[in-house]
Amino acid sequence: MADKKALKSFFWGTVTGVVTGAVTALLFAPKPGRELRKDITDTAQLVGEKTVDISRQAGSAVQTLAKRTTDFAVDAKAAAGRFVTDIRSPKNGAAADDVSETQTFVDDNSAAL
Secondary structure, three states: OHHHHHHHHHHHHHHHHHHHHHHHHHHHOOOOHHHHHHHHHHHHHHHHHHHHHHHHHHHHHHHHHHHHHHHHHHHHHHHHHHHHHHHHHHHHHHHHHHHHHHHHHHHHHHHHO
8 A cells, every 4th residue: 555655656756847847948948939839839739649649548448348347247147147047956856856755755654554
């Protein structure tokens, strides 16, 4: 648990540092304002495109996972149904045999009396 928290903190610290460094580098670079604004616009557009691409990939992965999970649940339900049917079948057959054996025993003993 502590390792996850430390890793998460490190990750967010790294992301914050990278963004802060990039912005600082752009603002202190010896470029005219027009060029600087164009660089910022281009970088923002590139980040937006990558974000869209990553979100599409994540959506696709979630859909695939949902499909696999659904298929697994359906298969598990079918297997459980077959298991229950298999368990009940021999008992019903055995119970019928027990009843017929008991009836035979009663009939035999009644005849002996």
